[in-house]
Amino acid sequence: MGIAGDILLRVEHLTMRFGGLVAVDDLSFDARQGEITALIGPNGAGKTTVFNCITGFYKPSEGRIGLCHGDAAIWSELDALTEGGNRGIKQGSNGLYLLERMPDYLVTQQARVARTFQNIRLFPGMTVLENLLVAQHNSLMLASGYTLLGIFGFPSYRRAEKASIDLARDWLNRVGLIHRADDPAGDLPYGDQRRLEIARAMCTDPVLLCLDEPAAGLNPRESAQLNELLLSIGNDHGISILLIEHDMSVVMEISDHVIVLDYGVKISDGAPEEVRNDPKVIAAYLGVPDDEVEKVEAEVGL
Amino acid sequence: MTIETVNAPTRPRIDVAAALRDAAITTLLAFGLFLPLIGFQTVVNIRNELELNTRWPLLLSLVAAVGIARLAYSFLFAPWLEHLKQRPVSATQSPVLGLLAQWFTPFAIGFAIFYPIIVITLGGYGGALKWVDNFGIQILIYVMLGWGLNIVVGLAGLLDLGYVAFYAVGAYAYALLSKEFGFSFWILLPLAGVMSSFWGIMLGFPVLRLRGDYLAIVTLAFGEIIRIVLINWVDLTNGYAGISGIPRPTFFGIPFNANEDGFAATFGLEFSPIYRTIFLYYLILALAFLTAFVTVRLRRLPVGRAWEALREDEIACRALGINTTNTKLTAFGMGAMFAGFAGSFFAARQGFISPESFTFLESATILAIVVLGGMGCQIGVAIAAIVMMGGTEIMRELEFLKHIFGPSFDPTQYRMLLFGFAMVLIMVVRPRGLISSRTPSVFLKERKAIPHDLVKEGHG
Ligand SMILES: Nc1ncnc2c1ncn2[C@@H]1O[C@H](COP(=O)(O)OP(=O)(O)O)[C@@H](O)[C@H]1O
Numbered sequence: 001m002g003i004a005g006d007i008l009l010r011v012e013h014l015t016m017r018f019g020g021l022v023a024v025d026d027l028s029f030d031a032r033q034g035e036i037t038a039l040i041g042p043n044g045a046g047k048t049t050v051f052n053c054i055t056g057f058y059k060p061s062e063g064r065i066g067l068c069h070g071d072a073a074i075w076s077e078l079d080a081l082t083e084g085g086n087r088g089i090k091q092g093s094n095g096l097y098l099l100e101r102m103p104d105y106l107v108t109q110q111a112r113v114a115r116t117f118q119n120i121r122l123f124p125g126m127t128v129l130e131n132l133l134v135a136q137h138n139s140l141m142l143a144s145g146y147t148l149l150g151i152f153g154f155p156s157y158r159r160a161e162k163a164s165i166d167l168a169r170d171w172l173n174r175v176g177l178i179h180r181a182d183d184p185a186g187d188l189p190y191g192d193q194r195r196l197e198i199a200r201a202m203c204t205d206p207v208l209l210c211l212d213e214p215a216a217g218l219n220p221r222e223s224a225q226l227n228e229l230l231l232s233i234g235n236d237h238g239i240s241i242l243l244i245e246h247d248m249s250v251v252m253e254i255s256d257h258v259i260v261l262d263y264g265v266k267i268s269d270g271a272p273e274e275v276r277n278d279p280k281v282i283a284a285y286l287g288v289p290d291d292e293v294e295k296v297e298a299e300v301g302l
Numbered sequence: 303m304t305i306e307t308v309n310a311p312t313r314p315r316i317d318v319a320a321a322l323r324d325a326a327i328t329t330l331l332a333f334g335l336f337l338p339l340i341g342f343q344t345v346v347n348i349r350n351e352l353e354l355n356t357r358w359p360l361l362l363s364l365v366a367a368v369g370i371a372r373l374a375y376s377f378l379f380a381p382w383l384e385h386l387k388q389r390p391v392s393a394t395q396s397p398v399l400g401l402l403a404q405w406f407t408p409f410a411i412g413f414a415i416f417y418p419i420i421v422i423t424l425g426g427y428g429g430a431l432k433w434v435d436n437f438g439i440q441i442l443i444y445v446m447l448g449w450g451l452n453i454v455v456g457l458a459g460l461l462d463l464g465y466v467a468f469y470a471v472g473a474y475a476y477a478l479l480s481k482e483f484g485f486s487f488w489i490l491l492p493l494a495g496v497m498s499s500f501w502g503i504m505l506g507f508p509v510l511r512l513r514g515d516y517l518a519i520v521t522l523a524f525g526e527i528i529r530i531v532l533i534n535w536v537d538l539t540n541g542y543a544g545i546s547g548i549p550r551p552t553f554f555g556i557p558f559n560a561n562e563d564g565f566a567a568t569f570g571l572e573f574s575p576i577y578r579t580i581f582l583y584y585l586i587l588a589l590a591f592l593t594a595f596v597t598v599r600l601r602r603l604p605v606g607r608a609w610e611a612l613r614e615d616e617i618a619c620r621a622l623g624i625n626t627t628n629t630k631l632t633a634f635g636m637g638a639m640f641a642g643f644a645g646s647f648f649a650a651r652q653g654f655i656s657p658e659s660f661t662f663l664e665s666a667t668i669l670a671i672v673v674l675g676g677m678g679c680q681i682g683v684a685i686a687a688i689v690m691m692g693g694t695e696i697m698r699e700l701e702f703l704k705h706i707f708g709p710s711f712d713p714t715q716y717r718m719l720l721f722g723f724a725m726v727l728i729m730v731v732r733p734r735g736l737i738s739s740r741t742p743s744v745f746l747k748e749r750k751a752i753p754h755d756l757v758k759e760g761h762g
């Protein structure tokens with residue numbers, strides 16, 4: 001794990017076009033180790049598209065997405081890595097990955113970026129516990145000797161499975177779902193499903209957790225619980241979070257750094273306080289031209 | 303849900319006028335359809351002229367039957383269906399059913415093991431042969447194939463319409479290698495499995511990026527390609543004529559024949575073909591149990607959970623770092639391997655194979671067994687195989703129907719019609735198959751069955 005404050009994720013000149021539509025236009029930003037970085041913007045601004053590019057679900061039209069494990073000194077290798085054809089380099093416990101070169105599953109498996117979805121994607125017909133075990137697939141697969149040891153019930157696999165169940169139990173305790181462990185995930189209420197999806201992403205052992213509108217559809221109490229959970233993930237585990245959020249109260253309360261997108265273009269980037277008072281941001285959110293901002297602000301009482 | 307709502311399902315009211323109108327329309331439709339098809343018949347007479355005959359009584363009785371059936375549906379069947387729908391899920395899980403479910407599997411396994419002994423006791427050596435062979439072995443082959451396909455369709459959610467291709471690869475691998483090189487059954491059994499599995503993976507590589515209907519169509523085409531290659535590569539496979547004289551399996555080296563060194567002579571028994579049949583029965587039973595055992599084990603391993611997760615949501619799988627291509631390939635390869643085992647057993651049992659045994663109809667039958675049984679559920683699949691294959695065999699037994707319908711009546715010709723009826727009936731009453739709830743692979747405190755409406759079917 002790197003030192004808090006070092007750069008963890010560096011997005012440079014990211015552009016994503018769908019036919020004639022430019023969903024993300026020349027976006028650059030950094031996310032830092034141990035911080036909560038929020039990506040905000042009106043509907044259709046291109047936030048989910050940025051996530052899909054980072055997590056390998058889309059191949060960006062242009063741009064570079066670097067991610068660092070461990071010591072930030074390894075960033076000096078970035079240009080050399082870009083020149084060469086490799087997806088990443090590892091030097092001892094440090095590593096540097098170019099996410100735009102990796103298929104989606106490797107982004108999670110090797111670069112250790114986990115994500116959740118705007119529309120919850122659980123395995124509804126599997127139990128809550130099974131959902132968390134599927135998230136530990138790669139480590140368990142290794143422990144089961146790619147199934148060969150597992151099928152004969154080798155003790156080493158049994159131990160690994162027990163450890164994975166313990167990890168799942170820990171996370172269920174933390175998100176308050178331990179009493180639902182044996183129920184199908186599809187049976188949980190909406191707020192619980194959101195928390196389960198976060199717990200499941202955490203079970204993949206990520207360095208960066210990307211959450212796409214985790215507070216959407218939550219009531220104020222659940223929303224407050226979520227804030228607590230996200231803060232504790234950052235503090236207790238030193239895991240950095242990249243967060244898309246509509247709910248301004250969540251963003252302002254927990255994020256260290258906010259990036260604002262509008263029509264795929266970055267219009268503001270800074271601490272929550274700065275962003276909140278940026279006229280461009282207010283204009284984008286209220287849907288008025290810049291010069292009318294003050295008038296509107298006065299009207300809505302900002 | 304409160305008790306009141308459980309106990310008071312309102313009896314659906316029947317709209318008599320609508321039912322009558324409905325029946326009238328159906329009757330009219332049937333009349334219009336059957337008039338040209340059944341009402342008129344062209345016959346070539348002795349002078350080689352075409353004559354138009356009419357069959358009014360037959361036409362009228364059929365049309366009347368349709369009308370009455372429709373009325374019966376409106377008055378009896380439809381209300382019953384409504385009634386079924388209203389009944390809450392919890393009501394179906396009575397303690398009796400739970401107890402039955404608990405004891406059914408051990409009982410079924412015990413019955414399968416003692417089945418040959420039971421039929422020999424009841425019917426003697428002569429009578430038992432048919433029951434062990436036609437019913438026992440034949441059904442078990444389909445149970446095994448159903449369980450194998452269940453891995454692909456039921457667990458991984460990949461619709462495979464060409465499963466019989468792997469069955470064919472196993473059968474031909476056994477037939478050719480044993481005739482050519484004289485390898486024994488026990489060497490060729492794993493070899494046939496490996497070869498089928500290899501072909502499963504070969505097919506999988508280009509195909510598995512397709513999803514849903516596209517995957518189904520390409521696997522269907524693959525099944526046909528294999529069959530057509532088997533027909534046309536005459537040098538290797540002897541084409542339509544097939545391969546005969548395939549060496550039969552031996553009892554660990556002792557052949558089942560009437561010779562001095564045959565099985566019966568060695569063990570001091572009187573020669574009878576039943577010994578080989580019983581041996582084959584236990585062989586296929588062991589193979590089927592192996593399939594079930596491996597599947598049950600795999601479901602509790604990461605690979606099996608990944609299959610099911612794939613069926614539930616492929617995108618979520620990828621977001622969790624699962625290589626979905628590899629996962630699909632293992633499902634395909636594993637399913638194909640068991641088809642290969644079954645295929646080599648089939649070749650060894652028959653002593654003769656030809657491409658005729660590996661038509662699309664076989665794939666469809668196996669798929670129907672999996673779907674009717676309840677995708678993903680082993681017991682359901684076994685029951686479906688017993689009902690479908692046993693039903694076919696029993697139809698052969700219905701000789702007495704000839705006395706009713708005339709000597710040219712062959713009940714087996716109605717097999718597909720009855721399959722169709724069974725399929726429609728089951729899909730109406732239990733849309734997710736006989737046994738549709740899912741058993742979790744792991745639990746913390748208590749294993750609770752997962753109702754079928756939460757479990758996904760997969761999209762390719
Ligand atoms: N796969 C796609 N194909 C075409 N257009 C897309 C695709 N994904 C997103 N878009 C478009 O990109 C724009 C940004 O969408 P999105 O990233 O979902 O916005 P946000 O998450 O900020 O609400 C929208 O106009 C959307 O229609």
Ligand SMILES: [Mg+2]
Pocket residue numbers: 047048049118
């Ligand atoms: Mg979005």
